[in-house]
Amino acid sequence: MSEDILPATLDELIATLLTEGHRLVGLFLTPGWRQYQLLIIVLLIGAALLLSLLTRTHWEAWARSRAGWPKWRLRTLVLLMRRLSLLYFVVLSWMTxxxxxxxxxPSRSYVIGVVATLATALLVIALVARAVRNRTIRLVFRWSMWVYATLVALNLTDDVARFLDGISIEIGALHISVLGVMKAVLLVGALLVLVRLASQGASNALARNDDISPSMQVLLAKAVQVLLYGWVFIVAIRTLGFDLTGLAFLSGAIGVGIGFGLQKVVSNLISGIIILMDRSIKPGDVISLGETFGWINALGARYVSVVTRDGREYLIPNEDLITSQVVNWSHSDQYVRLDLNFGTSYGDDPHKVRAVSIAAARSVGRVLSGSGRDPVCHIVGFGDSSVDYVLRFWITDPTAGLTNIRGNVFLALWDAFQAEGISIPFPQREVRMLENEGGLPQFAGQGGAD
Known part of the structure; x- marks a missing residue:
């Protein structure tokens, strides 16, 4: 198309496109090399289908042998296998x-170049679009890229760009056009996809580094995400033509809004940063907060995910973990000591009771023995009806539950005491009925013990 054609209105643009379309149709209908190019394209399509049919079995066997590849490579390989004919056609058409x-x-291969460009665009768009998870955004991306690829192949980008740039509004020195908005949307969309892939890659790389603690891994991953998404925001603002110096007023207004309405949100964000930096809580720790007992599943910017033994997942605000008393059962190590209180009859030998209790605790699988953490039993007092003891033992797997291990040790004590003839007393009360002088019954109570 000649450079003196400068469409400025919609009517002119439509007329230009129709003229170009008529010209292309006339070129194809005129006998000569254009028909030959169409025939060559048909032959290339047939050759691509034939090659796909002959080599698909070989490529599928080769793909199955790559089971150890990363998931993203395997997904890309599956997409290419589904479009094997198109891949062959792209290679053959560009070679031709x-x-x-x-x-x-050059004019005798113009149509082949256009078709090769469109086929390449179809293949690339199909591969890149899989990285966009949202279906609506993926559909918009595909159509936008298809329109752009078609304009590039037909050499119409300059005319369409001039028309779209002419549809604009002026706000002082700010010039906002449809072309600028479309460029910003496409650029931001592409950058968001790249940022998401980059942040996932950074998180996976940090998770594989054993020299960095889990809390620092989460902190660094969040910092990378904030920096990348902040950079995308600045790029979007600059692409639209806004002056970043004007954001000073906006930041002041946001600060006022934070002061009045977002206190809790900001408090949770800052508390989350503090938790990540001081390493007081990290993924995998077993904590108790109020009546919630479970292990840390994930550390978020606003809350901490705690999973309990019954499968419930509590989202506890970060501020509560900073301002409340939290019991971290595995802060410095995984060793946890548990205490069981019980009593026996005054007629039982305390030395025998202690020995039997320690042996019963050791018989439970999760109770530790050795390494200075053997079970111990002490007398803690002489009660009204029993000699009171405390049995202390250690475990290393609090995530497996505390109530169940206490129950298992109590059951072991019961079996051992039954076998050794040790009795567990319980309060008893006798009620006697007496008659007074008037013949009316009178109740009298007397406490006792086994």
């Missing part, structure tokens, strides 16, 4: 186009 460019006039 380059050979014809060298052996004959």
């Amino acid at each position: 186009y380059l050979v014809m460019q060298q052996m004959t006039w």
Whole structure:
């Protein structure tokens, strides 16, 4: 298209596109090399289908042998296998186009170049669109890229760009056009996809580094995400033509809004940063907060995910973990000591009771023995009806539960006491009925013990 055609209105643009379309139709209908190019394209399509049919079995066997590849490589390989005919056509058409460019006039391979460009765009768009998870955004991305690829192949980008840039509004020195908005949307969309992939890659790389603690891994991953998404925001603002110096007023207004309405949100964000920096709580720790007992599943910017033994997941605000008393059962190590209180009859030998209790605790699988953490039993007092003891033992797996291990040790004590003839007393009360002088019954109570 000649450079003196400068469409400024919609009517002019439509007329230009129709003229170009009529010209292309006329070129294809005129006998000569254009029909030959169409015939060559049909032959290339047939060759691509034939090659796909002959080599698909071989490529599928090769793909199955790559089971150890990362998931993203396997997904890309599956997409290519589904479009094997298209891949062959792209390779064959570009090879034919380059050979014809060298052996004959460039005009005699123009149509082949256009078709090769469109086929390449179809393949690339299909691969790149899989990285966009949102279906709506993926659909918009596909159509936008298809329109752009078609304009590039037909050499119409300059005319359409001039028309879209002419549809604009002026606000002082700010110039906002449809072309600028479309560029910003496409650029931000592409950057968001790249940022998401980059943040996932950074998180996976940090998770594989054993020299960095889990809390620092989460902190660094969040910092990378904030920096990358902040950079995308600045790029979007600059692409639209806004002056960043004008954001000073906006930041002041946001600060006022934070002061009045977002106190809790900001408090949770800052508390989350403090938790990540001081390493007081990290993923995998077993904590108790109020009546909630479980292990840390994930540390978020606003809350901490705590999973309990019954499968419930509590989202506890970070501020509560900073301002409330939290019991971290595995802060410095995984060793946890548990205490069981019980009593026996005054007629039982305390030395025998202690020995039997320690042996019963050791018989439970999760109770530790050795390494200075053997079970111990002490007398803690002489009660009204029993000699009171405390049995202390250690475990290393609090995530497996505390109530169940206490129950298992109590059951072991019961069996051991039954076998050794040790009795567990319980309060008893006798009620006697007496008659007074008037013949009316009178109740009298007397406490006792086994």
